[in-house]
Amino acid sequence: DAGVIQSPRHEVTEMGQEVTLRCKPISGHDYLFWYRQTMMRGLELLIYFNNNVPIDDSGMPEDRFSAKMPNASFSTLKIQPSEPRDSAVYFCASSSRTSGGNEQFFGPGTRLTVL
Amino acid sequence: DQQVKQNSPSLSVQEGRISILNCDYTNSMFDYFLWYKKYPAEGPTFLISISSIKDKNEDGRFTVFLNKSAKHLSLHIVPSQPGDSAVYFCAASEGDDKIIFGKGTRLHILP
Numbered sequence A: 001d002a003g004v005i006q007s008p009r010h011e012v013t014e015m016g017q018e019v020t021l022r023c024k025p026i027s028g029h030d031y032l033f034w035y036r037q038t039m040m041r042g043l044e045l046l047i048y049f050n051n052n053v054p055i056d057d058s059g060m061p062e063d064r065f066s067a068k069m070p071n072a073s074f075s076t077l078k079i080q081p082s083e084p085r086d087s088a089v090y091f092c093a094s095s096s097r098t099s100g101g102n103e104q105f106f107g108p109g110t111r112l113t114v115l
Numbered sequence B: 001d002q003q004v005k006q007n008s009p010s011l012s013v014q015e016g017r018i019s020i021l022n023c024d025y026t027n028s029m030f031d032y033f034l035w036y037k038k039y040p041a042e043g044p045t046f047l048i049s050i051s052s053i054k055d056k057n058e059d060g061r062f063t064v065f066l067n068k069s070a071k072h073l074s075l076h077i078v079p080s081q082p083g084d085s086a087v088y089f090c091a092a093s094e095g096d097d098k099i100i101f102g103k104g105t106r107l108h109i110l111p
Helices: none
Strands: A005-007 A010-013 A019-024 A031-038 A042-050 A053-056 A065-071 A074-079 A088-095 A110-114 B010-014 B019-025 B032-038 B045-051 B056-059 B062-067 B072-077 B086-093 B105-110
Touching (some): A019 A110, B010 B019, B019 B032, B045 B062
Antiparallel strands (some): A005 A019, A031 A042, B019 B072, B032 B045
């Protein structure tokens, strides 16, 4: 069975360009999370959804960042315009309350480099 | 303001010995704690968890201990194996759906 799928795995772009990261959660999971990992700040939660509805976006750094979940099997994280300080690894994770506990299943991440 | 703190960025342990990774937290409302393991170029994977109503949970070579009064938890790996070399994240939640991660500890298992 497929785990969480993220694309692209690597993205290199120039400052000012729009970047879109994509995520497909595990089928049947009703929670989806977007994280950013940097050396300085570790693993930060940016936003999470429950049943496709954004629940908490307090971790989104600024208005340049936006996330959508149009259906249960797809989510995007968009950065427009991108800046060099956005360079990081972005993870998507999904979970299901019905499975018990708070265990989240992570995708392999997208390594973003903004030049 | 970090709610989950892993004060040791890295730890080196001889193969076959015990690895002890520590984690402190500040939020007394946290009621569920987790450890995740991460290899390079992969996402974190769930390792073991513990509810605040317990003080110990064991799964094979991995044991997590919780000391609520000290707001401290630890992960013990016995015996340590080369494949245990990874970054370990401590995480906590307070009953809602999100979890807060520490910055991680890089564990090196020496041959």
